[in-house]
Amino acid sequence: xxxxxxxxxxxxxxxxxxxxxxxxxxxxxxxxxxxxxxxxxxxxxxxxxxxxxxxxxxxxxxxxxxxxxxxxxxxxxxxxxxxxxxxxxxxxxxxxxxxxxxxxxxxxxxxxxxxxxxxxxxxxxxxxxxxxxxxxxxxxxxxxxxxxxxxxxxxxxxxxxxxxxxx
Amino acid sequence: xxxxxxxxxxxxxxxxxxxxxxxxxxxxxxxxxxxxxxxxxxxxxxxxxxxxxxxxxxxxxxxxxxxxxxxxxxxxxxxxxxxxxxxxxxxxxxxxxxxxxxxxxxxxxxxxxxxxxxxxxxxxxxxxxxxxxxxxxxxxxxxxxxxxxxxxxxxxxxxxxxxxxxxxxxxxxxxxxxxxxxxxxxxxxxxxxxxxxxxxxxxxxxxxxxxxxxxxxxxxxxxxxxxxxxxxxxxxxxxxxxxxxxxxxxxxxxxxxxxxxxxxxxxxxxxxxxxxxxxxxxxxxxxxxxxxxxxxxxxxxxxxxxxxxxxxxxxxxxxxxxxxxxxxxxxxxxxxxxxxxxxxxxxxxxxxxxxxxxxxxxxxxxxxxxxxxxxxxxxxxxxxxxxxxxxxxxxxxxxxxxxxxxxxxxxxxxxxxxx
Numbered sequence: 359x360x361x362x363x364x365x366x367x368x369x370x371x372x373x374x375x376x377x378x379x380x381x382x383x384x385x386x387x388x389x390x391x392x393x394x395x396x397x398x399x400x401x402x403x404x405x406x407x408x409x410x411x412x413x414x415x416x417x418x419x420x421x422x423x424x425x426x427x428x429x430x431x432x433x434x435x436x437x438x439x440x441x442x443x444x445x446x447x448x449x450x451x452x453x454x455x456x457x458x459x460x461x462x463x464x465x466x467x468x469x470x471x472x473x474x475x476x477x478x479x480x481x482x483x484x485x486x487x488x489x490x491x492x493x494x495x496x497x498x499x500x501x502x503x504x505x506x507x508x509x510x511x512x513x514x515x516x517x518x519x520x521x522x523x524x525x
Numbered sequence: 526x527x528x529x530x531x532x533x534x535x536x537x538x539x540x541x542x543x544x545x546x547x548x549x550x551x552x553x554x555x556x557x558x559x560x561x562x563x564x565x566x567x568x569x570x571x572x573x574x575x576x577x578x579x580x581x582x583x584x585x586x587x588x589x590x591x592x593x594x595x596x597x598x599x600x601x602x603x604x605x606x607x608x609x610x611x612x613x614x615x616x617x618x619x620x621x622x623x624x625x626x627x628x629x630x631x632x633x634x635x636x637x638x639x640x641x642x643x644x645x646x647x648x649x650x651x652x653x654x655x656x657x658x659x660x661x662x663x664x665x666x667x668x669x670x671x672x673x674x675x676x677x678x679x680x681x682x683x684x685x686x687x688x689x690x691x692x693x694x695x696x697x698x699x700x701x702x703x704x705x706x707x708x709x710x711x712x713x714x715x716x717x718x719x720x721x722x723x724x725x726x727x728x729x730x731x732x733x734x735x736x737x738x739x740x741x742x743x744x745x746x747x748x749x750x751x752x753x754x755x756x757x758x759x760x761x762x763x764x765x766x767x768x769x770x771x772x773x774x775x776x777x778x779x780x781x782x783x784x785x786x787x788x789x790x791x792x793x794x795x796x797x798x799x800x801x802x803x804x805x806x807x808x809x810x811x812x813x814x815x816x817x818x819x820x821x822x823x824x825x826x827x828x829x830x831x832x833x834x835x836x837x838x839x840x841x842x843x844x845x846x847x848x849x850x851x852x853x854x855x856x857x858x859x860x861x862x863x864x865x866x867x868x869x870x871x872x873x874x875x876x877x878x879x880x881x882x883x884x885x886x887x888x889x890x891x892x893x894x895x896x897x898x899x900x901x902x903x904x905x906x907x908x909x910x911x912x913x914x915x916x917x918x919x920x921x922x923x924x925x926x927x928x929x930x931x932x933x934x935x936x937x938x939x940x941x942x943x944x
Contacts, residue, residue: 370711370800374908378915379889382560383590383597385567397910417712417745421906422887423647425564425663443715446747447647451663499547501677511665515572515672 360438360458360477362411364469369415371398373448376419376427390426391433406435411477413469414441419448428452438477440465440484440495453502456510460484460495468493479506527683527778528752529718532658535772536641544682544781552582553640555670558626559587560889561645561663563604568668577612578674584616584635585609586626590890591882593620624855624881627651627823631735632857634765638753639772643670648823648905650741654734655761656753656771661742681747682781683718684709688725690789695939697833698733699825699903699923701725702740703794705786707804715745717781720774725788726751731760732829739824740905743801793938795901796921799909807926807938817900818849818931819912820876820924822886825903826854828861830924835867837928837942838874844934849876850892852884876931888912894919901930 375397377390384390395402412418412431418441419427428451431439438458442465452459460482469475473488480503482495498506508514526534530542537548557565562585569577577583585605593599602620609617616635623629627648630636638656643649645667652659662676670676686705719741726734734751741749751757753771761769793807820826820834831853843849851871853859859881862868871878885892886904893913894900900912900919907919922930925939932942 372906372908374888374906374911375915378910379887380893380913382887382889383595383601385563385601397915417715420711420745421647421908423561423645423649423661423663425561425665443712445712445745446716447661447663450666454663454665454669501547511669512568512571515574515669519573519672 360411360479362409362437362475364413364471364473364475365406365410366469366471367412367414370417370420371414372421373419373424373427374421377424377430382424382426384426387429387433390430394430394434403434409435409437411475412436412439413465414439415466416442418444420445423447425451425455428455428457432457440477442466453505454511456506458506460498462493462495479503527720527774527780528656528772529658529683529720529748529750530680531772532639532641533678533680535639542680544680546680547677548680549675549677550641551675552643552670554582554584554635554642555667556584556586556626556630556642556644556646556649557667558589558646559591559601559605560589561667563601564664565645565667565671566604566608568665569671572668572672574672577614577671580612580614581616583614583671584630585614586618586623586629587620588623588625589883589887591620594890621856621880624853624858625823625826625883627739628827628854628858631655632764632855634761634767637761637765637767637769638757639770643667643676647742648739650746650749651735651739651823653738653741653748653750654731655757656751658748658750660748681716681718683720684714685720685722685780685783686786687783688721688723688786688788690725690787692788693791693940695925696788696791696793697923697925698729698736700791700794701788702737703796703804703921704791706740706744706796706802707794709744711743711800711802712745714741717746719744719746719749721749721751727754730829731756732827735827736824743905793923793926793940795926795936796907798907798918798920801906801921807922807936810920810936813899813920813936815847815901815930815935816898817892817894818847818927819885819892819900819902819904820927821850821852821854821884822904823854824905825924826852826858828858830903831858831862831867834924834928835870836944837925837932837939838876839870841874841932843875843931847931847934849931850885851876851878853881855881885912901927901936903927
């Protein structure tokens with residue numbers, strides 16, 4: 359279960375606003391987190407530290423392949439992202455760094471800023487505790503759940519390598 | 526099957542695949558640059574693998590922060606040089622030796638029809654212009670490719686865009702792709718493949734085809750692809766003696782959707798701030814004064830683009846108060862442009878011309894914008910903060926529109942200037 363307060367965004371939130379190009383020389387996730395969403399909302403990194411769930415519209419994370427974007431979100435305190443749809447590279451990057459992302463059609467109509475949400479990683483069921491409602495995101499396939507439960511692709515592959523499954 | 530399905534089937538050792546299936550595919554070539562590479566190296570080391578799966582199939586190109594403008598960038602470049610040396614990766618293109626990764630990949634013959642190529646850069650989809658399946662991935666995933674040489678893909682539904690007609694004078698492939706994105710919208714091809722075909726594409730040069738496939742990611746596509754033909758084979762055989770198997774779509778191949786377009790009446794297009802799909806006709810964008818004009822990037826920094834811009838800039842000097850930045854897409858393009866006298870022409874017109882790099886496109890190196898400034902650019906994105914200040918405004922257009930605008934000082938339909 360992932361719990362958090364909802365922080366709302368609209369459609370086409372792109373990686374240039376999530377993490378602007380001028381910070382691409384940073385590789386430390388803590389440093390990256392300080393600048394996350396700076397272009398859209400300079401107060402963002404300060405108000406999500408306690409752990410939030412991003413709720414957004416279509417095409418979240420469109421644009422560049424920079425993994426700095428999901429890394430910055432995760433380390434700023436974003437525990438999970440629920441969106442109508444995701445840009446595919448961002449979607450894969452988020453899973454690979456261990457940030458759960460769920461496609462959830464019509465989510466903007468189900469949630470308001472500040473609602474307390476409770477997401478079941480295995481089933482994709484989302485409880486809105488503030489509205490006493492439940493809705494469903496697309497379930498993640500088993501191999502993606504395995505990557506997430508290992509904390510990301512690096513740890514997942516380390517374990518596979520140890521078992522001699524690769525090379 | 527369509528060409529995208531055929532390549533995914535071949536790479537995953539299957540006879541057939543269909544949309545929605547997840548396949549584990551063998552990667553033919555993997556590319557990283559100086560922004561995504563260091564994170565991939567870090568992840569590769571954390572995975573604990575000793576050697577890359579195949580050092581000859583990995584290409585490293587430094588192109589974003591070159592030459593290093595800060596100690597931090599210089600250190601990132603060092604990481605990549607060291608990794609290339611340790612792993613005996615000879616396909617390493619340092620400052621001055623290559624240019625923009627996507628142009629280098631093509632010129633050096635790493636891109637071949639029928640191949641499956643991944644790159645840690647979203648514009649990796651450019652290689653679809655050669656009938657390859659090419660998609661952008663992230664750094665951690667690239668570390669997994671470095672380790673195993675394979676990657677999972679969901680076979681996409683493919684949208685076919687059939688284009689016919691001849692372009693009007695000064696209307697270019699860039700105008701076509703902006704027009705398409707304006708229609709399909711930024712998320713219209715999300716998770717999908719986009720196959721471009723039709724007589725307009727068949728008659729198009731390699732440079733133009735690359736511009737089309739390059740921007741397929743701006744409508745959300747997984748890949749953009751053009752079936753290989755004589756033009757493709759001629760180019761590729763000139764660049765590599767390596768083997769490859771061109772694949773084409775079956776005549777009865779299935780598509781999720783087919784879109785028909787005629788370019789005969791198409792006018793020059795401009796993508797207005799701050800979304801690539803906010804596309805208008807250049808003739809509609811009136812009285813937008815510009816501070817900067819940028820000609821370059823993996824979208825429009827090739828010879829054909831420079832030649833087209835030169836047709837405008839030979840007429841006089843860039844408007845007082847406007848700065849123009851010209852950056853060829855590769856050192857090879859730069860060298861050829863020098864031989865043709867294009868570079869001298871740009872300098873005489875008052876442009877700042879540099880060796881090849883990504884330049885101002887991604888807002889992290891040179892040519893960034895101050896708050897309130899306006900830039901007309903031949904590059905691919907105009908999001909808030911893309912090219913510097915989050916209060917700057919970027920208009921995307923063709924090399925002709927960029928050059929015409931640099932002369933007049935405001936966004937200008939290039940057809941208004943007599944040739």
